[in-house]
Structure formats: C-alpha cells, structure tokens
Amino acid sequence: MKNYHYAIFSIVALAALSSCSPKGPYALTNKVYTSKTDSVVRVIEQTQPPMLVDSAGANIPGEWVGTVNFNLRKPNxxxxxxxxxxxxxxxxxxxxxxxxxxxxxxxxxxxxxxxxxxxxxxxxxxxxxxxxxxxxxxxxxxxxxxxxxxxxxxxxxxxxxxxxxxxxxxxxxxxxxxxxxxxxxxxxxxxxxxxxxxxxxxxxxxKGFGYWRDYLLELPPDSFDYATALKLMGYDTRDLTAAVVAFKRHFVQTDETPTMTQFDLNILYNVYKKY
Ligand SMILES: [Zn+2]
CATH class of the missing domain: 3.40.80.10 (Peptidoglycan recognition protein-like)
Known part of the structure; x- marks a missing residue:
C-alpha cells in the first residue's frame, strides 16, 4: 500500500514537473528553436529545377527529378x-x-x-x-x-x-x-x-580522439621543413608565427613562444606523420 501511494505521488510529482518546464527560463527560446527547425524543413522540401544562364545570358533548360536514394549529411x-x-x-x-x-x-x-x-x-x-x-x-x-x-x-x-x-x-x-x-x-x-x-x-x-606525440622522439632529417609539415597537418600557415603558436599550444603545451626549438621540431616531425 505504501509503495502504491509512493507511485501515485511520483506520477503526480512528475506531471507537475513537466507542466512547469514550458515556463522554464528557456521556454521562449526553445519555441524559437522549434520554429527555426520548421523553417529548415521547408528549405529542404523545396523541389526546384536549376535556374542557370549561359555566358550570353540565355536560359539553360532544367527540370527537377527527385532521387529516392539519400539521407542527411554527417559532421566529420x-x-x-x-x-x-x-x-x-x-x-x-x-x-x-x-x-x-x-x-x-x-x-x-x-x-x-x-x-x-x-x-x-x-x-x-x-x-x-x-x-x-x-x-x-x-x-x-x-x-x-x-x-x-x-x-x-x-x-x-x-x-x-x-x-x-x-x-x-x-x-x-x-x-x-x-x-x-x-x-x-x-x-x-x-x-x-x-x-x-x-x-x-x-x-x-x-582514447582515440586526436593524436599526441610518442614517448620516444627521433630527430627530423636536415631536409625537414616545419612550415610544410604544419601545412600538411592542416594549419593555415599564411601567418606562420600564428600557426607555430597554435601548434605549440596544442602539442607542446609547456611553451607557447613563437619560435620552433629543437624539441618542438622533434614533436612536429613525430605528429605530422600521423595526420
Ligand atoms: Zn572557441
């Protein structure tokens, strides 16, 4: 009997909680979220033929034919x-x-x-x-x-x-x-x-998220070019100093000066091959 009362109380409490939640601090922005997702759905439901013009300004013929094979794009x-x-x-x-x-x-x-x-x-x-x-x-x-x-x-x-x-x-x-x-x-x-x-x-x-340097590091060869290595990893090296600092904040961590020491070069040589 006691358990029964407790169960009834829990259901009432849950109902009270869920009826309160729409009035929470984010009730209004959650509503905006829903209306924005509705507008996203309307965008992907559009079925329009391509509207193309050639270099002379003449219309190129087009037609919409929906495929049956697709799903959502995934984050990578x-x-x-x-x-x-x-x-x-x-x-x-x-x-x-x-x-x-x-x-x-x-x-x-x-x-x-x-x-x-x-x-x-x-x-x-x-x-x-x-x-x-x-x-x-x-x-x-x-x-x-x-x-x-x-x-x-x-x-x-x-x-x-x-x-x-x-x-x-x-x-x-x-x-x-x-x-x-x-x-x-x-x-x-x-x-x-x-x-x-x-x-x-x-x-x-x-744990398998990103790479880190190995415990033992070898010296890079004389031909090793750190700017190219940073670029191959993915860094935007148009400002090389900024790329060096970013690399060191991630992979060296104990030193963020904008110069590549021998230790930094050893680390870069080790990790860039993993990327
Ligand atoms: Zn941020």
Missing part, C-alpha cells in the same frame, strides 16, 4: 572550445540571445552535465572565420563543443569524463576520423586561443 570534425566565460548560465544565455550570433552543439558544465543546444545535423556558429587544410567553412562540417572554462584554469576530471563520453558517442555515430578532433586554436590561429594549453589532448589521444 569535432571542434573543441573553452567558453572563456565565468559560468555555465552565462554561456547558455549567450547562446540563446540573437545579438552575439554564436552557438555550439554542446556545452559541458563543470559538474559534468552536458547541454545539447542544437541537433548534430544542423550548422552551429562556433568556428567563425577559420581554415583547416582546404576547408574554409568549418561550421558546415563540424560539431562544436564548448567546455565551461574561463581560459585560465585546469579542466576538472568530472567535466573531462563527460566530454570523453560525448566524444565516444559522436565518433561512433558519425564515423569521425581520429585526426579530426581538433581545437578552435588550430583552425583560427590568428584569432582564437582555445581550448588552450591546459586542455588534456594527451588523454584524449589515448
């Missing part, structure tokens, strides 16, 4: 960020305001809670002007993950544990290659310092 990269903000509430607020024009798919709080803010198949606005290899629109091919961290503090174990669980799920769901787990600093070396030298890239690499 994961870009990791720190929020550079003081609290998770501040970040959730920033990503639900129109004015800042920024967002991410996921935010990982300090207590390990993972906030999902955008369907993985949709394009978040987290990378900004960036480049990796020949890709100049990273937002279109990546999942953005923000870690609640002000940029001057270590990432705590609970948070990293949640991040690893999230990465495991994403890698499996979309077949994301090991090399394609990188940081904002890697794709925007002139603009962005995140996730910075505190980020546990070594641990991530051990």
């Amino acid at each position: 990269y994961v870009i990791i960020h720190f929020t550079a903000q003081d609290s998770i509430q501040q970040t959730l607020k920033t990503f639900t305001l129109v004015k800042p024009q920024v967002s991410a798919h996921y935010v990982v709080a300090k207590d390990g809670k993972v906030y999902h803010m955008l369907n993985d198949y949709l394009r978040a606005w987290h990378a900004g002007i960036s480049r990796w290899g020949s890709i100049s629109d990273m937002n279109s091919c990546s999942i953005g993950i923000e870690i609640d961290n002000n940029g001057h503090e270590p990432f705590n174990d609970t948070q990293v544990k949640s991040l690893l669980a999230l990465l495991t799920q994403l890698k499996k769901a979309y077949g994301i290659p090991t090399s394609n787990f990188i940081g904002h600093q890697d794709i925007a070396p002139l603009r962005k310092p995140d996730p910075g030298p505190f980020f546990p890239w070594k641990l991530l690499a051990e």
Whole structure:
C-alpha cells in the first residue's frame, strides 16, 4: 500500500514537473528553436529545377527529378572550445540571445552535465572565420563543443569524463576520423586561443580522439621543413608565427613562444606523420 501511494505521488510529482518546464527560463527560446527547425524543413522540401544562364545570358533548360536514394549529411570534425566565460548560465544565455550570433552543439558544465543546444545535423556558429587544410567553412562540417572554462584554469576530471563520453558517442555515430578532433586554436590561429594549453589532448589521444606525440622522439632529417609539415597537418600557415603558436599550444603545451626549438621540431616531425 505504501509503495502504491509512493507511485501515485511520483506520477503526480512528475506531471507537475513537466507542466512547469514550458515556463522554464528557456521556454521562449526553445519555441524559437522549434520554429527555426520548421523553417529548415521547408528549405529542404523545396523541389526546384536549376535556374542557370549561359555566358550570353540565355536560359539553360532544367527540370527537377527527385532521387529516392539519400539521407542527411554527417559532421566529420569535432571542434573543441573553452567558453572563456565565468559560468555555465552565462554561456547558455549567450547562446540563446540573437545579438552575439554564436552557438555550439554542446556545452559541458563543470559538474559534468552536458547541454545539447542544437541537433548534430544542423550548422552551429562556433568556428567563425577559420581554415583547416582546404576547408574554409568549418561550421558546415563540424560539431562544436564548448567546455565551461574561463581560459585560465585546469579542466576538472568530472567535466573531462563527460566530454570523453560525448566524444565516444559522436565518433561512433558519425564515423569521425581520429585526426579530426581538433581545437578552435588550430583552425583560427590568428584569432582564437582555445581550448588552450591546459586542455588534456594527451588523454584524449589515448582514447582515440586526436593524436599526441610518442614517448620516444627521433630527430627530423636536415631536409625537414616545419612550415610544410604544419601545412600538411592542416594549419593555415599564411601567418606562420600564428600557426607555430597554435601548434605549440596544442602539442607542446609547456611553451607557447613563437619560435620552433629543437624539441618542438622533434614533436612536429613525430605528429605530422600521423595526420
Ligand atoms: Zn572557441
């Protein structure tokens, strides 16, 4: 009988909770989210023939014939960020305001809670002007993950544990290659310092997300050109100094000076071959 009462109480409590949730702090922005996804659906439902003109301005004939074989495009990269903000509430607020024009798919709080803010198949606005290899629109091919961290503090174990669980799920769901787990600093070396030298890239690499240097490093040959190696990895080397600093923030971490020491060269020679 006692259990029965408890069950009734639980159902009533659950009902009360769920009827409260539409009035939560994000009820309004969740509504906007739904209407925006509705507009995305309307875009992909359009069935228009191509409207093309030749160099003389004459119309080229076209017709719409829908294929029956397709599915959604998948994200192929994961870009990791720190929020550079003081609290998770501040970040959730920033990503639900129109004015800042920024967002991410996921935010990982300090207590390990993972906030999902955008369907993985949709394009978040987290990378900004960036480049990796020949890709100049990273937002279109990546999942953005923000870690609640002000940029001057270590990432705590609970948070990293949640991040690893999230990465495991994403890698499996979309077949994301090991090399394609990188940081904002890697794709925007002139603009962005995140996730910075505190980020546990070594641990991530051990779990299959990104690469890290081997324990034993060999000397690169005399012909080794570090600018070419950085470029082959994916770095935008149009500003070589910025690329060197970005590389060191990720793969050296103990030193971010803009010069390549012998140690840095050994590390680069070791890791670039993995990418
Ligand atoms: Zn960032």
